[in-house]
Amino acid sequence: MRPKRVVLLSTVFSATVSAFYVPGWSIRSYADSDPVPLSTNKLTSDNTQLPYAYHEQPFVCPATPDGWGSKFGSSRAISLNLGEVLRGDRIQISDYELRMGKDDTCRHRCDRKVDRAGVEKARQLIKDGYVVEWIVDNLPGATSFVTVDKSKKYYAAGFKLGYVEDDKVYINNHVTMVLRYRKDDKNPSRKVIVAFEVYPKSMDTGDKRCPEDLEGHKPFEVYLPPAINKNKKDTSTLTIPFTYSVYWKEDNSIQWNNRWDLYFMNGDDSDGVHWMAVMCSLVIAMLLSGTVAVIMVRTLSRDIQTYNAVPNEEGKVGKTEEEEDDELMEDTTGWKLVHGDVFRAPEKSSFFAPIVGSGVQLFVMGLSLLVFSVLGVLNPSYRGGFISFALFLFVFAGLFSGYYSSRMYKTFKGEHWLQNALLTGLLFPGVVISVVFTLNLFVWAQASSSAIPFSTLLALIAMWLFISLPLVLIGGFFGYRKDVWEHPTRTNAIARQIPPQPWYLTLVPSVAIAGLLPFLVIFIELIYVFQSVWVGKGYYYVYGFLAITAVILLATVAEITIVMTYFMLCAENYQWWWRSFLYGASPAIWVFLYSVYYFFTVLHIEGFVSSLLYFAYSALASAILGLATGTVGVLSAYTFVRKIYGAIKAD
Template sequence: MRRSRRSYLALVTLLAVADASFEDDAEIQVSMNKAWPYSNPTETYEYYDFPFCKPKIVMPHFMTLGQVLRGDRLVNSLYPMHMKRQVPRTVICSRRMTEADIRMLKEAIDQNYMFELFVGELPIDRPFGVVSTMGNEKDEQVTDRYFLVNYLDFIIGYNEKEVVSANVTRELNLEHLVDITEWKEGMVIQFSYSVQWTPLPHIIPSQALELQLKSTMPHGHQNMDIHWLAIINSFVLMLLILSLFLLIIIRVVRSDLSRYLQIPDEELNAVEEETGWKLLHADVFRAPKHRLFFCSAIGAGAQMTSMMIMVVLVGCIGAYYQRGAVASAAVISYMVTALLGGFVSANLYQKLGGEKWAWNIFMTALCFMGPAFLIWSFLNTVAIFYGSTAAFPFPTILLMFAMWACVTFPLTVLGGIIGRHRSLKQAQAEGSPFPCKTNKLAREIPSCRWYQSPVTQFFASGFLPFSAIYIELHYIFNSVWGPRIYFLYGILLLAFTMLLLVAGTVTVLFTYFHLNAEDHRWWWRSFGSGVAVSAFFYLYCIYFFLQTGMNGFLQCSFFFLYSLLAAHGIALMLGCVSFYCSYFFVIYIYSRIKAQPPALLRLLAASLESRRVPAQA
């Protein structure tokens, strides 16, 4: 299907505020949007790509950045509508159909194509038509009859001067349909509409869009009850796991510290040689390999975490009922939090003794946006080839590049400069940023047991945190890859908090196991816990795809590549959180043993003191 080539000259901004108040007989804007197969929500096309009646001049309407990103293309329509003016069934146009037009419409009906239009700011979606099976299966005389929806019966609700609801009659009967099973020479189809106005004083105008969207979700209360029950069960399970792990960590670590620090002077001779994690005080703060990339990933993860928190908190205050509002909020949050990402990355890189700080900041800015740009470039090319509205218009591409180059990247550089100078000032005031000095030669790492292996950590640190969110993922995926709108951001905040707590706790537990096995390579392993969760997330994406009816190269490429990008973001986010949990844990335990000299040195000091006393006597 080819898309009509026209320039999108409409102004695109981040936020839109429209006046929904109308005087009597004032014109109400009716906009046609996009069309898509029900099973492939990303495969979107312009409404007028199909053989419907269209205005002589197709004019694009105002759209927010989020609407453009989700593939909306609002244009004018042939449906005149005025406030409180009743309109009987009226023919708006007659279109002569060619054989190719009928074939295209039949294929669209076979694939359950939907189209969307807006009455003011209220969206309405309807199917192209229906297929009816005629005949007797026993006589093997079964034929499919194709019926096209050519009559839209609008039912508009108003509250004084506000339009508070907009619907189209969903009960399809013969007066709403026309048979297009067989094409005939000179075939003409008439398209008509009618408008009925109904007063609805019980609907508050500020809640009109929310009620409009929720009315399209059948069995909402039943699904909500199941949703809450599943979340409560998951929350209780995660609390038990979290309590168990915290109990293990606190009891074991406190026991180690007590045996090491609270030793009476008269029992010094009985102190055994240091074992376990206490042997690594000269290696535990050794800079990891590829520290430039490591610090860049940590900084990008801090930016992704803060962006996610901002988006969820704003959703808790007021849900994103405007179409594309989540995308707009995510873009704005990502730009603003670039300052934090640069600060965290450069600060950590300076503590680890890095010298290529400019490259570190540059890699931080590209750590997420680099893969995102490569994936978007490929998918945008695929969308252009298919003529889909999923392809970004050229002005939007320029706007996105300008926002990254003029806002995100400069804020990353500014944050990096502040973070580096902060680390230098701390080094001048306090000396070493770590409680223990590092030897020049690394300690030999012994073999570990099965529960201390990286494979065990990868599975446990991935599966346990993922189990805290997999229930909520089902509802999120149904909104991202389906017609539903997600509005339960309070539950999402709860699930996100559980995810961070469990991921951090499990990572700290395995960090302790590795240090106790005399393995000081904890830097990348702690970050790898986030990668493990993202691996389970991507496996769930595959499972979700198999449960849907998605098909075609465009839809499959969009689903799997954008899911891969989401998994990359989750790896950065949870990798950063897991690393800092382990980082503060390691700082805590080794700062405690720094307060006392190592046991062998204490024995030597006691021995020297005992020899010095007789000489003085």
């Protein structure tokens, strides 16, 4: 029956894809002369973190109620998913006329009268290096480049709004659009779009809006002379003519399934770097695995055998169960001396369990995102899909958060499971919502499109309070009903005094050392992630390498936490709970430090608000990584501690 089920599911999925347009999966085809919608999105810049909606700018051609765009529906605004809204997308169908296969040498779009405020805004955006994002058939309009040897072509999403030359500001008021297509494999009479290139140009043609020759014209300067009489209302305006050309070219060298490859600069050349990074990460993980093996197989095994071989008063080898519970282990090696305190509940255990629960929630979310990404569901063509999936997965992973938080809370002899579950569901999401709301106030003040609308903010809060929180409570209820995790040794009534620790086991040095190796594992891949997020407009695509690196990272975090915990126990320090979390979370500290270095050495972000957004979002991302890996560290150390003390207890 299983093969039949697979066939049935495949059929249902194929029918669904055929019935609905799924970005990245479905193909849209056009017949000759079919109208093709061109949508405008936003203005973005590498120098700021503040995008702006293109159609809201006072110096661009507005869409008219009965214009070309009305052919595609009464509403010009495209419905956006949650991820698109959060990333600042504001997509609207424009009045630029495109028909499949029909070239247009030059067409006048509009004459836009701009007042002084609009001129100043245009000048400032051009000086800040803003680029324009247009969309045709879900492809962003791209600026085309070729390598030095002219052997390869690649795309950069968007085209320049204008440029500055000799202290003068010029706007690109003419665009030449080149749309590449090929015949649909299933229906040769129809065509599919495989590339969308935009070549901007600034030209002042005087009264001739569309001259026969588009070359040889001086650029159009965005400038208004200063007002003569400042006491009167300034009514001076600048008229900017906007024109465009459209050319269709058949290109059979690009497959529809591979049409996004050109947006990934040097993608083929970077594969070797990714593989080298994976091999280096594997070497580090293998060295740590060898260290853990030496500790487990040689050192610990020898210690356990030596202890279990000590004869008791009756001349027997090993200890009776009563003696194990009542006598201290008379051995000078440190880790056995703390057997009566090693399972003592940590300080602030009421916060420790919710933090671990939140880490489990983030771990489940991250793992699921990687799976969907590797399968190709979350690809760059699914605009906003990654953020949308992350939010929904986080919400539904609340079940795991509440379950594991309650189980750990019960292990610490906690009695108020509801209070613990509420704290688990409110603590981390509450901090994130508070930070996002505060940042949103700054973005609102800048009138940026990345400002979260009030209705969307209410929807996020509703998802948190009415879906995520109840799921955490349900998970907490079932987790608390489970039996407590039993420990192999009994906790002493009086806490043992901790001797002075070596310098390398004090808090700051030990955490720094523990985080360095896992950070080195992900360092090279981290460079590509930063480049994609902060420079490449989020077009990250090598999720296979990212998944491999993530697996190696988790293994490395688990191993380094076990090693550092063993050193702590050998130094007779039984307060390993919080330390194991910090050891696991320590790579996030290095990631944040690298983000600071990246800001000052690579990026060119200007302005207080943009800098604030960069550091705040970098801190949030580092905190998310730290909670997830810190939880892995806690669970790894807990398993290790139970294992070694359980081995001593065995006959």
